Amino acid sequence: MEITRDEIKSRLSLRIAVGAMFFMAGLSFASWASRIPAIQQSLHLSEAALGGVLLAIPTGLMCSLPFTGWVITRIGSRKLLIIAITCYAILLVGLGAARTVYELLGCLFLYGFAGNAANIAVNTQAVATEKLYAKPIMASFHGIWSMAGFTGAGIGIFMIGQHIVPLYHFIVIMVLIIIGVVITSRNLDEDCDARVKDEVVVLSIGERIRSMTPLLKLGIIAFCSMICEGTMFDWSGVYFKKVILAHNGWIGAGYFAFMCTMALGRFTADWFAGVYGLRRTLILSGSLTATGLVVAVVFPYLWPAIIGFMLVGAGVSSVVPMIYSSAGKTTIMSPGVALTAVSTIGFSGFLIGPPLIGFIAGIATLRASFLLIACMGLSVAIISGRTRLN
Template sequence: MLFTVSTPVSRKAHRVAVGALFFLQGLCFSSWGSRIPSIQQQLHLSEAQLGAVLFSLPVGLMLSLPFTGWLTSKIGSRKVVTIALIIYSSTLVTIGLCQNILQLVVALFFFGFASNMANISVNTQAVGVESLYKKSIMASFHGLWSLAGFVGAAIGTFMIGAEVIPLHHFLIMTAVVFIGVAIAYQYAFPQDAKVSANQPIFVKPDKALMGLGLIAFCSLICEGAMFDWSGVYFQKVVQAEKAWVAAGYTAFMSTMAFTRFIADWLTSRLGLKRVLQLSGILTAVGLTISVVFPHMVTAIIGFLLVGAGVSAVVPLVYGVAGKTKTMAPSMALAAVSTIGFAGFLVGPPLIGLLAGISSLRLSFAVIALMGISVALLSSRIKSEEA
C-alpha cells in the first residue's frame, strides 16, 4: 500500500522522486519500443499490418489529453501519475499476452492513453518542484526520460539476445515500475497549484498558450521526423553501409539526451527566449547541413545539431505553460500538448508525402523550415514569460 511520510520533505527529495517518475515513464516506453520487432514476429504481422496497429497508440494518447488535464486538476497530479504509471506498466504485460491483432490494437490504445496520463501528470509534478527552486529545472527531468530510453533499449537488446519472450521481459519491467512508484510516491510533490473541483474538461487555451503550443508543434514535427525517418534517410540518401544506417538516429538521440541536462543551466544564463531561438536555429542548421551535404560525416554532424536543437524546446515550453495564471497547470499542459503532439503526428507522414512528390532530401529541407519557425515564434514570447 502506498503511504506518505509524516515528516517534511525537502525540495531535493521532491526533485529526486519526480525525476524517478520521469525515468520510470521512459522505461515503460522504451521497453515497448525495444520489443516491437519481437511482437511483430510473435503475431506474424506484415509491415503494413504493424503500421496500422501502431496507429492505435497515438489515438489513445490524443483522446486522453482533455480527460487527463481535467482529472489531474480535480484530484491532483500525485495521485494521477501513480495511477497512470501502474496502468502504463501493467499494459505492457497485456501487450505481451496478446495473441491476435485485435487484442494488440486494444492494448496499444490503453497503452497510449496511460502514456499521456503519465506525461501530463508527471510534468505537472515537475512544474510544482520547479516552483520550489524558482529557476528552470524542467529540461533535466526530460533528460532522465531520455536516459531511460537508452537504458530500456539496452535491457531490451539483452532480453532479445537471451531469448527472453516479451511477456517475461515486460513482467520484470512492470515489477520494477511498481516498486519505483511505491517509493517515489512518498516524496512526490503533494499539492498542485490552483486545483479546482469545478474545472471543465475542455478549456480553450489563451493566446499565450496557443503560441507556446505552436512552438512545440513546429519542434515536434522535426522530432517526429527524426524518430521515424532518420534511418531511412541514412539508408537511401546518405547511402550508408548497413552497419551505419542507425548512426544518424544514435547521433540525434545522444545530443538530445545530453543537452537536456545542460538546458536549464543555459536558460538561467541566456534566458528562455534566447535558448528557444538558439534551439530553432540549431535544428534548421543541422537539417540544412544534412540536406546540402548528404555524406556520412556531415550528415552525422547535422543530426547531432538537430538533437541539440529539439532537446530543450518541449521541456521549456511545458515549464512556461505550467506557470500560467489563467487555468490549472495540468489543463495548460494538456492544451499545449494537444497542439504540440499534433506536430509529432504530422511530421512523419508529411515527409513521406513530400518524398513521394519530389525527394527525401527536399522533404527534410522543408522540415528545416520548422526549425526557423521555432526561432521566429520564440521571439514573440513576452518578457514576463521569458
C-alpha cells in the first residue's frame, strides 16, 4: 500500500520528537554524571560514602518499575513521558541545590524514579514509531541517547572550566529540556488505554503462561548483557589501573573506547538487523562481548585491552534496543507493560554486575571476574539462538 506524503511527514515528525526525547533524557543523565566529583567535594563525601549515596538512583529506579507499568496503561506513554522527563530535569536542579547528604539522597531516589519512568515511556513511544516503518529503527534512538551522553559530558567540561557551580549548570540544562519538551511533545504518539487493549490478544491462563516464556527469555538476555554493560561502566577504569597498569593519562582509555563503539554500534545495528535478522544480530552481539572480554583478560596489555573493550562496546550496543523492540511487539500485554517486565529483569543485571565483580575479585582476581562476565556475553548468544524473536 502506497504511503501518502502526509503520512510520511507525520511519521517523520514522530520519529524526530521521540529522538529528541531520547536526547533530552541522555543529556540530563550525562549532566549529572559530569558533576559528581564537584558535588562529592562540596558535601565532603569519601569514596565509600559517595558509593552508598549513589545507590539511591538504582533504588529509585527499581521502585518505579511496578508504578510505571501500572500508570502507563492508564494515562498512556505520551503523558507519562512528558511528566517524567520534566520531573527528571527539575530534579537535576534539586541535585545541584542539595546542601546535605540527606537532601542529596532524597533527590537521587526521585531522580532514579523519574528517570526510569521516562525510560519506559520513551521506549514505548519508540516501539510505536518503529511500527510505522518497514525496518528496525530502535537502536538508532538509543544511539541518540549515547550522543547526548557525549554532549552532556562536553557541556560539563566547559562548565567546570568556567568555574560554574553545578546548580547554575543544571538550571541551564533544565531550561533547555523544558523548552524541548514544549516544542516536541505535540508530535508524540497519542496512545490511549482503549487502543492498547484492542491490540492485546485475550488468552487462557495456560496459553498466557506458555506465551510468557519468550518474554522471560528476552528479559534474561537483557539481564546477561546489562551485567556486562554495568561492569564496563563501573570497573573499566579500575581494570586499566590495576590489571593493565596503564599510566594515569590512559586509565580512561578503555571506558572511552567502549563508549565510542557502543554509540557507533547503535547507529549501525538497525541496518544489520534489517539485513540479517534480529536473532543473528543478538548472536553476533553476545559473541563480540564475550570475545572482547576474553581478549582483555588473556592479553592484559594496553592496546589488546583497548581493542577488547571496543569489541565489548560493539557487542552490548544493540542488545537492549533490540530486546525492547521485540518485547514491544508482544500481543499478550500492552507494549508499556511488556517493556516494564523486561526492564525489571534486565536492570537487575545492571545492578548485580558491579558488586558481583567486586566479590569475585575479592576471593580470586579481577581478571577472573572479567572472565566470568565473558560467560554472560556468551549466554546472550546461546539464549538468543534458542528464543523466538518478534
